[in-house]
């Protein structure tokens with residue numbers, strides 16, 4: 001143990017050296033955390049974590065998430081030293097174009113990086129999601145004979161993450177859910193970016209977490225032995241999530257700035273020559289000693305044999321449980337049944353129901369066809385109607401349940417969904433009122449950035465909400481979501497389009513989808529076959545009502561306003577076409593030929609109607625067209641009345657068309 005301690009201490013200083021050299025070379029980045037947490041890194045990657053650098057996706061690995069993503073050189077150094085496929089050259093190309101070492105950690109860019117982090121607090125919620133996924137996986141796949149899942153989720157976070165609201169929501173959820181497979185290491189260094197942390201916080205973190213039903217330990221984060229002991233205690237504990245408050249000195253190793261806010265960023269870089277010398281590092285930059293190399297090569301072998309041991313257990317489990325194994329494989333490969341729509345019965349032609357209700361009906365056969373689809377609601381199941389009826393609540397007594405009660409924690413819900421999606425076994429969905437999507441937006445943005453197949457079910461989609469008034473009536477929210485790159489927003493018009501929307505969302509595995517659903521009933525739009533409407537949604541827009549004379553006018557609409565476009569078309573005459581456009585993003589991905597077929601460029605008499613801000617629709621109606629939207633906040637009154645008052649009528653569509661040249 002003595003020599004191991006010495007080697008790890010030395011590796012910690014060499015990791016400090018790598019961070020100094022990388023930050024110095026690119027003249028940007030954050031030195032404080034990699035230096036302050038160097039011993040923690042050595043203990044984790046050299047002794048405590050269960051992982052296999054040769055197989056970064058090993059199913060039973062401990063997941064490590066660097067929530068304090070600004071300290072990215074911490075994870076790059078340790079992944080490199082541990083023997084992941086991350087060369088010294090990549091480390092030295094920190095923040096350089098096309099390197100595997102981007103400014104902040106990005107999922108899919110670097111082997112061993114489990115989450116895209118940088119926006120503080122997100123990583124904590126992702127770790128909670130990973131822990132949820134691990135509990136679910138254990139409940140659904142472990143058998144009495146074989147525990148194939150028993151991994152831990154470890155997250156490193158600083159004051160910034162701990163101050164963020166999303167983290168508070170997530171840790172409260174974790175305490176309530178008794179996620180004892182979760183270890184949060186708090187890099188307590190008393191410093192944030194601008195100043196000493198005491199200028200913006202004076203809470204007692206230990207008491208806060210104890211109140212949230214966590215176990216708490218406090219250790220010196222530079223004491224390898226003490227830290228390792230605390231970590232082992234945390235790993236062995238049951239019943240509660242585990243917080244280790246690791247007291248550290250930010251920027252340790254550069255005395256000119258250590259312990260101060262100047263150490264947080266690259267401020268210490270100008271002192272690195274003396275600092276490297278004092279740490280016993282040679283003149284050669286990006287230096288790793290033969291001893292450290294040898295230690296980690298040996299450790300890698302040791303980890304590989306633990307992995308092999310597990311693989312033997314896993315293979316026995318596979319043989320004994322072929323159906324479970326096939327299900328797990330399908331999850332890991334993110335497979336989706338090709339004929340999903342065939343599972344969803346058509347709605348009666350005279351159905352007149354809210355799309356949230358249609359969605360509830362659609363969800364049940366989908367959930368049957370996709371056993372790894374799980375869902376949740378932010379305390380609004382009674383309204384969002386997305387409860388998977390064939391299952392029960394996900395609780396500590398039933399971690400196999402498929403319905404997660406997130407509580408009134410929209411932001412953490414979305415962050416936890418990301419964690420589940422990163423883990424890659426289950427397909428997470430989550431619901432709330434559309435108007436509260438903004439509470440979840442930072443995590444939705446990261447889902448889009450990280451190509452996660454998360455699915456958001458947002459109901460009560462317009463001023464049609466009615467009596468709850470303008471606070472609850474979204475007007476800008478749908479368009480606000482549409483401008484997030486790589487996010488599909490689908491606002492179906494009727495029950496069949498809702499079926500199409502859900503199937504399309506499930507079939508999309510390289511990015512997130514939002515379904516935008518109405519509170520109020522809408523008619524079944526039988527002007528096109530159920531199949532045409534379902535498939536039309538997948539293409540983003542389609543001709544719902546075809547003109548019966550030479551085409552003169554195109555009406556575009558989405559969701560509950562499509563009915564008004566249809567009614568207006570009847571009045572306007574045979575040369576009018578109605579295009580239902582539930583998803584602008586999906587339509588944009590169609591071939592130019594298909595787009596021209598639906599919206600011929602030569603037809604410029606166009607009017608669009610949607611109960612929301614008008615801006616984005618101008619793109620589709622062009623300079624000669626008109627948009628009937630709602631460019632103001634709503635009104636407290638019955639929904640039908642508000643819709644009418646704010647112009648959402650067929651008569652307005654007719655008038656707009658007649659006003660065109």
Ligand SMILES: Cc1ncc(C[n+]2csc(CCOP(=O)(O)OP(=O)(O)O)c2C)c(N)n1
Nearest residue numbers: 032033118119120158159160191192193264
């Ligand atoms: C949501 C969010 N707000 C602000 C920032 C900018 N920022 C990056 S690090 C930081 C301070 C973090 O302090 P701490 O976690 O204590 O990190 P340390 O100084 O210990 O490295 C801030 C404000 C951010 N990355 N994310």
